[in-house]
Amino acid sequence: MENQSSIKEFIFLGFSNHPDLGVFFFLVFLAIYTVTLVGNALIITLIRMDPIFNTPMYYFLSNLSFLDICYTSVTVPVMLTNFFRPQKTISYEGCIVQLFFLIVCAGTECVLLAVMAYDQYVAICSPLHYSSIMSKSACMKMAAFSWLCGLTNSLVHTLLTSSLNICKSNQLSHFFCDVPLLLKLSCSNTSINEAVLHLASALIGLSPCVFTLISYVRIIQAILKISSSKGRIKAFSTCASHLTVVVIFYSMANFNYNRPRSGYSLDIDALVSSLYCIVTPMLNPIIYTLRNKEVKVGLLRMGKKYFPSSVRT
Structure with missing residues (x-):
């Protein structure tokens, strides 16, 4: 589609109310970004190198960690650079590219979390058939389906958004590009864009959420039927990390996206968005590390292998 926009660059207003805190914001988000990269990279490395983690659950977890790295890398480097600029800007083309990758990651993560919930469901509710249902080829297909959903959804939104004539303003009350914000700046008819946005929210957002909810209702029912308290605790501990990640992701x-916009300041908008887009990807590896004994032992074992003197001291 032909680009009809008369806007050549956008100005981000997020975190612009406190220019004197630019260095502080830079250090805070740099620290969060570093923890996100290191934490998720460690999990990916551990899963790839340790044969103990050659299971469907950890295969999906490695995909989730890679997603979290991509998610933050699309927004944070641009934001960090802008903290030292008089105006926090991004080119029109850069905005469209950022929009594309953000939607890919967000859509893929929604579907992937549902796939991981299904994996937990099969492990607890049908343990005797787990190996046949969750075979290596089946897991690869499920992961590929998650990425395909995210990619298809993103292509549709990106093409529709890039065809709009954006001429009302070049100011975005955010620190990254998002479809609803660009629709507000358009002089074109956005009815098709809005309809597709609602449809995608139902298919890519709501449907995986409902599927995940149903899976965990069945999981909890199965756990409650276990006679021993020790068995119930052990069964619940296998899915506790994923359940925590799901609750945080969908809550944020x-x-x-669904809170009322009136009555909220620009600072609150930026804070809430940063919790969703930046802090949540950082929490995922921490949650899986703190609540998963296998991961903690595996990281310690990997540390002893590659940094023996540091671990001993």
Whole structure:
């Protein structure tokens, strides 16, 4: 589609109310970004190198960690650079590219979390058939389906958004590009864009959420039927990390996109969005490390292998 926009660059207003805190914001988000990269990279490396983690659950977890790295890398480097600029800007082309990758990551993560919930469901509710249902080829297909959903959804939104004539303003009350914000700046008819946005929210957002909810209702029902308390605790511990990640992800997403916009300042908008887009990807590896004994032992074992003197001291 032909680009009809008369806007050549956008100005981000997020975190612009406190220019004197630019260095502080830079250091805070640099620290969060570093923890996100290191934490998720460690999990990916551990899963790839340790044969103990050659299971469907950890295969999906490695995909989730890679997603979190991509998610933050699309927004944070641009934001960090802008903290030292008089105006926090991004080119029109850069905005469209950022929009594309953000939607790919967000859509893929929604579907992937549902796939991981299904993996937990099969492990607890059908343990005797787990190896046949969750075979290596089946896991690869499920992961590929997650990425395909995210990619298809993003292509549709990106093509529709790039065809709009954006001429009302070049100011975005955010620190990254998002479809609803660009629709507000358009002079074109956005009815098709809005309809597709609602449809995608139902298919890529709501449907995986409902599927995940149903899976965990069945999981909890199965756990409650276990006679021994020790067995119930052990069964619940296998899915506790994923359940925690799901609750945080959907809670932050719902609060970010579905809360009323009136009565909220620009600072609150930026804070809530940063929790969803930047802090949540950092929490995922921490949650899986703290609540998963296998991961903690594996990281310690990897540390002893590659940094024996540091671990001993």
